[in-house]
Amino acid sequence: MLLPVTLYGDPVLKRKADEIAADYPNLKDMIKNMFQTMYVASGVGIAAPQVGVSIRVFVVDTMQLDVKRKSSPNTGIKKAFINATILEETGEEWKYEEGCLSIPGIREDVYRNAQVKIKYFDEEFNEIIETYDGINARVIQHEYDHIEGILFTDKLKPLKRKLLIPKLNKIARGEVDVDYRVKAYKK
Secondary structure, three states: OOOOEEOOOOHHHHOOOEOOOOOOOOHHHHHHHHHHHHHHOOOOEEEHHHHOOOEOEEEEEOHHHHHHHOOOOOOOOEEEEEEEEEEEEEOOOEEEEEOOOOOOOOOEEEEEOOEEEEEEEOOOOOEEEEEEEHHHHHHHHHHHHHHOOOOHHHHOOHHHHHHHHHHHHHHHOOOOOOOOOEEOOOO
């Protein structure tokens, strides 16, 4: 089932999400729906707050980037991260133009560390600790920020953020032109 993507301006995007237990209702269905929503919106990751649910769950599929770049096999990942905690961010920071399904039409350069060590639970609630680098690390850090209530625009320099205010206000009002379902916050 396709879920509407929550747009910039909704308080759920700025709230630190809650941990969940292994018996969280319909978790596997939610994860499946998040993947489906992400694919329809042409994303490589989506977090539960982006579909209006304030829980510590996000999904990532960077394998599709391998196909686009004709990379060697097995460099991308496709998985769900539940109750994730970043243990370490290391390596030199590098710049990459990021966008966000909740902030359509805006792309900006963001600096992130090259490597991330993360602890999380998989869909069977097995605890896993892994280290990722490159684009995998970047996408994980971006989605992790969502469950911490941080948007990529929060990482921009103050002047750049100020210049984006008119565009962000339009997004908050639901004035977007996208090919996927969205939901604007109604005060």
